Amino acid sequence: MDVKITKQDAxxxxxxxxxxxxxxxxxxxxxxxxxxxxxxxDIEFDCTDMEYTSSQGLRLFLMLQKTVSSKGGNMVLKNxxxxxxxxxxxxxxxxxxxxx
Amino acid sequence: MAQDNDYGxxxxxxxxxxxxxxxxxxxxxxxxxxHGVLEESLKAQGIYINALETRVxxxxxxxxKLELKGSKYKDIxxxxxxxxxRVITFYIDEVDKIAALVxxxxxxDWKHSVDKRKVHxxxxxxxxxxxxxxxxxxxxYFDPAMPQLNELRFELQxxxxxxxxxxxxxxxxxxxxxxxxxxxxxxxMNRLAGxxxxxxxxxxxxxxxxNDYRRKVQSLVSDGHFEQVALDGDTFRSYxxxxxxxxxxxxxxxxxxxxxxxxxxxxxxxxxQALGFKTLADIENLIKDYEEDAYELAAYQIAGTDIDIVxxxxxxxxxxxxxxxxxxxxxxxxxxxFDKINGESDYNLKRAEQIMDGAKNLKFMNKNNG
Numbered sequence: 001m002d003v004k005i006t007k008q009d010a011x012x013x014x015x016x017x018x019x020x021x022x023x024x025x026x027x028x029x030x031x032x033x034x035x036x037x038x039x040x041x042d043i044e045f046d047c048t049d050m051e052y053t054s055s056q057g058l059r060l061f062l063m064l065q066k067t068v069s070s071k072g073g074n075m076v077l078k079n080x081x082x083x084x085x086x087x088x089x090x091x092x093x094x095x096x097x098x099x100x
Numbered sequence: 101m102a103q104d105n106d107y108g109x110x111x112x113x114x115x116x117x118x119x120x121x122x123x124x125x126x127x128x129x130x131x132x133x134x135h136g137v138l139e140e141s142l143k144a145q146g147i148y149i150n151a152l153e154t155r156v157x158x159x160x161x162x163x164x165k166l167e168l169k170g171s172k173y174k175d176i177x178x179x180x181x182x183x184x185x186r187v188i189t190f191y192i193d194e195v196d197k198i199a200a201l202v203x204x205x206x207x208x209d210w211k212h213s214v215d216k217r218k219v220h221x222x223x224x225x226x227x228x229x230x231x232x233x234x235x236x237x238x239x240x241y242f243d244p245a246m247p248q249l250n251e252l253r254f255e256l257q258x259x260x261x262x263x264x265x266x267x268x269x270x271x272x273x274x275x276x277x278x279x280x281x282x283x284x285x286x287x288x289m290n291r292l293a294g295x296x297x298x299x300x301x302x303x304x305x306x307x308x309x310x311n312d313y314r315r316k317v318q319s320l321v322s323d324g325h326f327e328q329v330a331l332d333g334d335t336f337r338s339y340x341x342x343x344x345x346x347x348x349x350x351x352x353x354x355x356x357x358x359x360x361x362x363x364x365x366x367x368x369x370x371x372x373q374a375l376g377f378k379t380l381a382d383i384e385n386l387i388k389d390y391e392e393d394a395y396e397l398a399a400y401q402i403a404g405t406d407i408d409i410v411x412x413x414x415x416x417x418x419x420x421x422x423x424x425x426x427x428x429x430x431x432x433x434x435x436x437x438f439d440k441i442n443g444e445s446d447y448n449l450k451r452a453e454q455i456m457d458g459a460k461n462l463k464f465m466n467k468n469n470g
Contacts, residue, residue, distance in 0.1 A: 055358075055409045062361060082450070089451060090401040092411030095442045096363050 003031045011042045017049040020057035029060055036064070041073035048079040053087055065097050076100055107163035112170060119176035120162055126248045127156045130183045133241050134206075134254055138185060141205050147197060150188040150261045157182045180212060180233045183254035188264050191307055192300040195230055195258045202256060206234035209253060229259030229267065262296045314338070326380035336369045339380050345415035348391050352398040352415060356408050363411040371420060371440045386419055393426065393464035394418040400462055417441070425459050 001024040002017040012035050020028060035043055043064075053061075061077070068075040076098045080088075088094045106114055135154040142149060162182070166173075173179055187198050202208065212233040233253050243249060259267065313334070320329050321338045329335045345365070353360050377383060398418050402410070411417075424433040434452035442448065459465050 055407050058407075058409055082454075085447065085451075086454075087405075087407065090398075090405075090414075091407055091409060092363065092414035092417050093361075094438075095367060095413070096411065099442075100445065 001028055003028060005031065005035070010038075010040075011044065012038075013044050013046065015046045015049070019052040019054075020050065020060075021052065021054040022056050025054070025056040025060055028057075032060070032064060036067045036071070038073070039071065041068045041071055041075070043068065043073070043075045045075075045077045046079055047077055047081070047084060050081065050084055053084055058087065058091065058093060061097055062093065074098075105163075107160075107167065109163060109166055109170065113163075113166040116166060116170065116173060116176050116179070117159070117163060120159065120179075120182065123176060123182075123248065123252070124156075126246055126252060127183050129243075129246060130236065130249055130252065130254060131156050131185075133236055133249070134183065134185050134256075137205055137236075137240060138187065138202075141201055142187070142198070145197075145201055147194060147201070148190070149194070149198075150190050150264075151186070153186040153188070155184055157184065177252065180209075180253040181255040182252070184257070185254065186257040186259070186264075189258070189260050191304045192260050193304050195260060198258050199230055199232065202232055202234065202258070205240065206232075206256070207237045209233040209235065212253075229257050229263045232256045232258070260300050262300050266293065266296055321380065326384050329380045331369075331372060331377055331379055331382065333366070333369060335380060336372075337366065339383070340365055344383065344387060345412075345419075348387070348394060348419070349410075349412060349415040351395050352402070352418070353410055355399050355402050356405070358402075358408045358410045361409055361411050363413045365413050365416055367441060368413065368416050368420070371437050374436065374440060375420070375423070386423060390419050390422045390426070393422045393462075396462055396464060397422055397459070400458065421455060422464065425456075425465060431456050 001020050002015075004015040004017070006013045006015075014032070014035075035041055065075055078100055080099060085094070085099065088097065088099060107117070109117060131154045135152065138152055138154075142152070162179070165179075176182070189195055189198060209232075213231060215230050232255070234256055235253050236250055238250050241249065317329055317335050318338050320326075321335070321342060326339075329339075349360060352358075372383065377386070394415065395418075398414065420437050421434065424430075424437060427433075429436075431449070431452045434455055435448045438448035438451055439445075
């Protein structure tokens with residue numbers, strides 16, 4: 001999993017490439033945690049090149065969503081491949097995490 | 101400098117003004133204590149109010165008052181509104197509830213307190229509030245360096261938001277209750293006061309009726325009389341408390357020994373209503389008639405994956421998908437469900453098409469084909 005973080009004004013863009021699973025979930029969490037320190041985090045994940053997410057990835061996104069919401073911020077996952085989106089759909093998480 | 105300003109007052113009034121200046125640190129401390137005690141007590145009692153205001157009368161305002169009627173005050177201790185507090189409630193019955201609370205936390209000077217709600221004569225007008233004159237009891241706060249904190253009095257007004265509106269507008273007319281006013285205005289002012297009083301009573305009554313309705317719904321739900329309970333936000337919330345989807349949810353989670361992540365089910369209410377569900381019995385029937393097939397759908401989707409977490413909404417979501425599939429709702433029916441749950445998007449159409457396609461392999465979709 002390759003994580004590329006860029007900042008533009010107050011917004012953070014995160015480009016995800018590859019598979020998010022147990023082998024790299026911890027690293028992903030360490031990469032993302034600093035972004036949660038902002039007062040009103042505004043984070044956009046570009047999932048164009050994300051190939052897969054495991055349950056561990058789901059848990060991380062849920063945790064991020066919870067933190068961002070509690071800080072009055074905004075988080076969105078964009079351009080998800082169908083096979084990745086399906087994981088969110090069949091587990092019932094599509095209406096908890098903002099996916100466009 | 102304000103200290104040198106005598107506001108054109110006579111010597112008696114200037115003496116009172118000087119006492120006011122000397123007492124200012126006490127007034128400021130008193131305001132702080134009164135605000136804190138009220139805020140804490142209201143919170144502890146779970147009374148939700150519109151506003152809590154406290155203030156220390158300004159020197160200019162006191163000078164104005166002394167100019168008008170300074171001779172009636174012996175000294176500063178006769179003025180009971182130097183520190184003032186106001187609690188504004190939403191409902192009229194809460195004014196009495198707060199009054200009872202105030203009686204517990206402060207010493208009320210009953211001789212000088214007045215229920216202005218009850219003192220209107222036929223030739224006066226108004227829609228007034230309850231005014232208590234109080235002291236801070238020593239057991240609530242005592243500072244040996246500032247004994248006046250327990251001796252000086254403050255005024256506490258308790259009123260509804262509509263009484264507050266009346267008081268604010270009344271102030272603007274220039275007429276005060278008890279003062280003779282032109283007859284042509286008296287009738288209209290009384291009508292307005294009557295309307296506000298009526299509205300306050302109606303709001304209070306409406307709240308009581310809604311609370312009665314909620315208690316009745318809870319009782320019907322817990323007794324299982326679902327057919328008597330119309331489906332709405334309140335009843336659905338009560339219904340969810342008995343965990344109607346738990347059996348299916350745990351069966352689905354057990355497919356992969358998955359963790360259940362708690363999520364809000366309330367957004368599904370609009371879907372149920374859009375599908376024409378009228379009572380809680382309709383949801384009970386949905387569970388009874390489609391639970392097995394919803395489990396089959398979930399097993400088809402999840403078994404064989406490494407997913408080990410599901411949302412607590414998954415049971416109802418799958419019930420609705422199966423309901424649409426078996427009742428000919430088709431792709432558009434599924435899209436409607438996803439649009440309402442997840443927000444409208446083109447992807448929802450794609451997902452609906454995928455589910456329709458995959459469902460061809462499920463037993464329940466081929467029941468009627470032998």
